[in-house]
Amino acid sequence: MVLDPDTAAALSALLGERFSIREADRRLHTGQETHHVSLPPDAVAWPVSTEEVAAIVRICAAAGVPIVPHGLGSSLEANVSAVRGGLSVDMMRMNRLLRVSTDDLDCTVEAGLPREDLNAALRDTGLYFPIDPGPNATIGGMAATRASGTSAVRYGTMRENILNLTVVTPQGEIIRTARRARKSSAGYDLTHLYVGSEGTLGIITEITLRLHGRPEAVIAAVCTFPGPAEASRTAIEAIQIGLNPGRMEYLDAGAIRAVNAYSQMQEAEVDTLFVEIAGTEDEVETRIALFREIAEANGCSGFRQARAEEERTRLWKARHTAFSATVAARPGSRGWPTDVCVPIGSLAECIVHAKGLLADCPVPYAIMGHVGDGNFHVVFALDPNSPEDEAVVSAINAAMVEKALSVDGTCTGEHGVGLGKRKYLEAEHGPALAIMRRIKAALDPQDLFNPGKILPDDHA
Structure with a gap:
């Protein structure tokens, strides 16, 4: 355990009953939906404001305690697994719709607001937020993983639909990455640095989103x-x-x-x-x-x-239950979902290639995808006690990624890197990976924010 008694006492004094070291609470914050090893944090915090998140970060930074931001926790690539213990910062109680502008077609929300709740709140305005990665994903989690989903073919991904963010840095500072203007040439594009960073560079607490008119x-x-x-x-x-x-x-x-x-x-x-x-x-x-x-x-x-x-x-x-349906078809199994995304002209070739890899696969599987933007998934129903299953699926996963990269695609279209796709980052990004390491070191020199994610180990 890396959470010392003095730090635990300081967090408890700040949060009261919204701080817990109970094993049941810790186990609920491991990212248990897929085959990855689930590693619990030492404690869980439930902040209710950006200022509280900043105070939590300052306490943990002073003690060198790792922090893992947590939303709904689907964590398909072990994105929220606490590989070095520390504190899970659960954002689900920060779930307010803060403002809506029908004239500007935008709104600002807290990170823990589920997208379905947002659209329910917007119903009388004639506007909605179309990005749709899965059942009731939180807006903060969608921003952190650069999610997309079924409607990306028309509306784009989270990257195209976020105007600005409020972020708490690893030093406990509160920053706003941009204004609400639809375009700007003023300085570095910090908004899109944090979108997709999976909590490794900062904790996203508020998001300003583009909204769209409901179709006739x-x-x-x-x-x-x-x-x-x-x-x-x-x-x-x-x-x-x-x-x-x-x-x-x-x-x-x-x-x-x-x-x-x-x-x-x-x-x-x-x-x-x-x-x-x-x-x-x-x-x-x-x-x-x-x-x-x-x-x-x-x-x-x-x-x-x-x-x-x-x-x-x-x-x-x-369609949204297809993952659960595939896993449920083999009782006692765990899901191993993988996704790649390729230029749309190479989509048919890559799906046919995947079908060839799967022809003799002994592990039950299903293929599904957001084919309008070149993104497809394979979900395996893995026997968690079978090393043979894991070896077969691992080899197929690697071959799918290799094929995607060969046509200038990516190892993950929307699940994020987490732990599961780290080993492919060198092949995908080459020398640019060194720039990512420098950014991480500059913004989080203690390596406390979601450590062990995205960037492969130096010796990997």
Whole structure:
């Protein structure tokens, strides 16, 4: 344990019952959703203001105690695992919508606000926040991992939808990274330095977001294909001709099979694209018809569409449960999700390559992805007591990353680096990795903020 009694006493005096060293609380802050080793912190703190976060950091910095920021804690690449112990700073009680400007189409939120709660609060304004990585992810966690999700094909990722951040530095200073103007040439772009930094450079406490108008009409469609190449080609051609879909998701036959069982659906168990077109009434009718033409030219064997919000919500809820569905199909298993992202022109090639790697895989798996922006995932249902399972999946994961990098893609499109993808950073970034190390050393010289994440060990 690195948390000494004096530091624990100081934190307890500051926070009262919002500071805990109970084992049950510590175990809930390890990032337990996937196969990675779950390492608990020595204690947990629940701040309720930016000023409290800064006070916590100053206490820990003086004692050399590591700090791991924590949101919802999905931690698909062990992003919140406390590899050196220390303090988990749980942001979930900082969950207020601080301001909304309908004229400026923006809002400011605290880091612990879940995205679904934000959209519920915005409902009467006619605006919404479209970034959609998964069920009720927190805005702070989405910023820290540079999340994207099902709607990135139209609206971009968190990178494109954040105007500024309030951040507590490793020295306990409070900074604001930018103003609310939609563009600026004033100084270094600190906002985008912290977006995607996974808590290694600072703790994000407030986020100012771009908002978007709710569309007049939305049509969703489900299209089935003989294989991944045809589905991928349809996605690529839809982007190329400017259909501008709101969402475009791919699930292979295995993913559909798992979702059917888990969510009581009855989709055809073949490779499938889910697409959503939003706009005016006339626009959506024209665009969905064009999409159907493209799909049928690429061998689409089944096509249906839905306008009703209830049916569309059901489709996307099923997509968001695909990870859980895949793991649930093998009782007692743990999920091993991996993702890569490639230039869209290489998407079909890379999915077909992944299918080849998986052809003889003894571990149950499913493929799914946000194919409109070249990002796809493989989820494995791993036997946690089988070294053979882990060896097979590790080799497939490495081969997928190698292929993605060979076409100028990335080792992770949205899960973040955490512990799981650190070893690929050298191959992806080359000499630029040294610049990242210098930034980390300059901003966090004691290496206290989420240590051991993103940057590979010097000897790795």
